[in-house]
Structures are given as C-alpha cells and as structure tokens.
Amino acid sequence: MDRGTVFKRCLSSRCPQCGEGELFEAYSKLWESCAACELRYRREHGAMTGAMYLSAVITEVLAAALCVALFLFTDWSVKTGLMVGIPLVVAFAIMSYPKMIALWVAVEYWTDLKNGEAWVKPR
Numbered sequence: 001m002d003r004g005t006v007f008k009r010c011l012s013s014r015c016p017q018c019g020e021g022e023l024f025e026a027y028s029k030l031w032e033s034c035a036a037c038e039l040r041y042r043r044e045h046g047a048m049t050g051a052m053y054l055s056a057v058i059t060e061v062l063a064a065a066l067c068v069a070l071f072l073f074t075d076w077s078v079k080t081g082l083m084v085g086i087p088l089v090v091a092f093a094i095m096s097y098p099k100m101i102a103l104w105v106a107v108e109y110w111t112d113l114k115n116g117e118a119w120v121k122p123r
C-alpha cells in the first residue's frame, strides 16, 4: 500500500486500512474503530492532539496569508480587515477541522504501517 492511497482514503473520510469503513459518526467525531476491518482510529487518550496542532498551524498560515493579502491588495482600514478576516479564519478552522482529523488518522496509520506495527493489516 502506498502513501497516496492512505491519505486519499482518509481525505475521503474512509478507513485508511480498508477504504470501506467511514471515519466519522458525526461532523468531527471519529468512530472508535472501522466497521469493516476493525482498525482502531483512536488507540490512545490524547491521540487527536496532533489533529488540533495540525489545524492550528494550517489556520495560522491561512490567517497570515490573509493578512498579507488584505494589506497588499486592499486599502481597507485595520478595523474593516479584522471584521472580514476574523470570520473567514474562524469559518475555515471550523470547516477544515474534520479534514485535519482525517489527515492525522492518515499520518498515524502511515507511521504505524512503516513501523510494521502488529495491528496494521493493509487491504
């Protein structure tokens, strides 16, 4: 199994191992494990901290890029820029969080696959 398959499956909200089971039971709530192959998505307490860091970093990069774009391409006041920029950044953070969780599941699965962990059985 290649890295592209693992990440593509997760970004499609599917299990990285089999590609059949769904990742989420609600908007950003992972199932405990895959319904098809029983891969545990969250193996330890705090496993989703990586997803939160990933989301924070990507959102901060977006916010910085937005600040630069507003400064360079508009003649808006700081107040107007904040009134437009803050809701955009908050909306991005909320809307992208499930994808960040899915990406983190892919990162963990890929790492486990490369480390030859016993519970990883690619299909």
Ligand SMILES: [Zn+2]
Pocket: 015, 016, 017, 018, 019, 020, 021, 034, 035, 036, 037, 038, 039
């Ligand atoms: Zn599965």
